[in-house]
Amino acid sequence: MQKRKRPEAPSEVTLPITPMLDMAFQLMFFFLATFNPISASEGEVDLSLPAKSEPAAQDVKRAEPTKEVHKEEVDDNPELTISLVGYGDPHNKGLVSEVSVTTTEGKRSLKGTPDERDASLREQLAKALPTGETKEGKKKTATARIEAEGDVRWSQVMKYVDIARKEGYQVSFARPIQGSR
Numbered sequence: 001m002q003k004r005k006r007p008e009a010p011s012e013v014t015l016p017i018t019p020m021l022d023m024a025f026q027l028m029f030f031f032l033a034t035f036n037p038i039s040a041s042e043g044e045v046d047l048s049l050p051a052k053s054e055p056a057a058q059d060v061k062r063a064e065p066t067k068e069v070h071k072e073e074v075d076d077n078p079e080l081t082i083s084l085v086g087y088g089d090p091h092n093k094g095l096v097s098e099v100s101v102t103t104t105e106g107k108r109s110l111k112g113t114p115d116e117r118d119a120s121l122r123e124q125l126a127k128a129l130p131t132g133e134t135k136e137g138k139k140k141t142a143t144a145r146i147e148a149e150g151d152v153r154w155s156q157v158m159k160y161v162d163i164a165r166k167e168g169y170q171v172s173f174a175r176p177i178q179g180s181r
Helices: 017-034 037-043 114-128 154-166
Strands: 080-086 096-103 106-110 142-148 169-173
Touching: 080 114, 080 154, 096 114, 096 154, 106 114, 114 154, 142 154, 154 169
Parallel strands: 080 142, 142 169
Antiparallel strands: 080 096, 096 106
16 A cells, blocks of 8 residues: 655745845945936036927817927027938938038038048038127127938937037027938
8 A cells, every 4th residue: 555645835935135135235335326416417418499489289188299389490590500311221210321511601411431420520510610709708609400300310319419519519400301312
């Protein structure tokens, strides 16, 4: 006759909580010790935005996303306009395929690799930077307007905003380019 084994009561799993608490406090100390409040403004960008106008919809439920809020462009007299055109193919959608700069001398398309285009843009920005003072005796503020196709990723647009800001320009935006292909 065979003996039947009685099923054993399941053993209880215990997790040691002390090492987890130690690790949590170490992480908290690390983040507190490395936090730098001065760099908290890192994400801030100084932009020229259109003047405040009447909202397109008085009620959120009646909002029309395609309706224009500002009927006219704000005339900020930019020294130059940077135009960004994206790729048409789905593989590179959102990336910038063509950069052109429009100044008082006319429109100039920047050729080459993205790094070469960036270097050429920096040269154009340095060349178009105004010198002198305003009537009030203040240094003239240079303005660059950026216009991009609606398909261009925001990160790509911000790359060109950063380039213009580093060269000393105040940045404003134009309406998205429609159907440039």
